[in-house]
Amino acid sequence: MQKTQKEYKAVILQCHDLFSKKNKDYSTSWRILRLPSITDQIFIKAQRIRTLQENGFSKVDEGQFSEFIGIINYCIMALILIQEEISQEEENNLTKAYQNEIDKVMELLFNKNHDYGEAWREMRVSSMTDIILMKLLRIKQIEDNDGQTIISEGVKAGYQDIINYAVFCMIHLENQKG
Numbered sequence: 001m002q003k004t005q006k007e008y009k010a011v012i013l014q015c016h017d018l019f020s021k022k023n024k025d026y027s028t029s030w031r032i033l034r035l036p037s038i039t040d041q042i043f044i045k046a047q048r049i050r051t052l053q054e055n056g057f058s059k060v061d062e063g064q065f066s067e068f069i070g071i072i073n074y075c076i077m078a079l080i081l082i083q084e085e086i087s088q089e090e091e092n093n094l095t096k097a098y099q100n101e102i103d104k105v106m107e108l109l110f111n112k113n114h115d116y117g118e119a120w121r122e123m124r125v126s127s128m129t130d131i132i133l134m135k136l137l138r139i140k141q142i143e144d145n146d147g148q149t150i151i152s153e154g155v156k157a158g159y160q161d162i163i164n165y166a167v168f169c170m171i172h173l174e175n176q177k178g
Contacts, residue, residue: 004113004171007171008106008109008171011167011171012102014069014170015072016098018073020094023094028094033081035081035082035143036140036143038074038078038081039136039143041074042070042078042162043140046071046133046136049067050126050129050130052064052067053126053129064169064173065170065174068166071132072163072166072167075159075162075163076098076163079104079105079156079159080101082155082156082159083097102163104160108160109164109167120168125173128165128172129169131165132162132166135161136162138152142154142155142158
């Protein structure tokens with residue numbers, strides 16, 4: 001389990017680094033997006049990953065790894081937007097808002113990882129990509145239903161699960177390189 005914590009934190013560090021740099025370039029222009037727009041951005045990235053996996057090559061010089069980073073960062077943006085109230089301090093310090101959301105997601109991961117016995121380590125990246133796409137379709141349906149569910153978890157839980165699957169995929173890809 002400690003190996004997973006170390007690998008998870010290393011992935012998040014890479015994601016946060018890119019998030020911080022892009023926020024320096026663009027500021028918080030992403031905050032104008034409505035939640036369904038962010039969901040669609042995540043969907044585009046997940047669909048591209050699936051296409052890359054099926055075709056085995058890309059015509060644009062960006063692979064799966066960078067797309068998974070995008071998925072994670074867009075999910076964090078969505079979780080920040082879901083906050084009913086974000087303090088002015090967090091607004092001015094996106095690092096704190098980012099970290100608050102990641103802390104919640106990591107806690108969820110480590111609880112689930114304990115219960116599932118790190119089953120994700122035996123999964124294929126392609127299967128986890130399919131699960132991400134399925135969760136996105138569920139989120140889109142919930143959004144189309146004005147956030148109403150009968151028995152299902154809401155969009156927040158979906159974004160959190162997507163982050164964790166994307167991190168798992170990045171860990172697998174990183175381990176394949178090494």
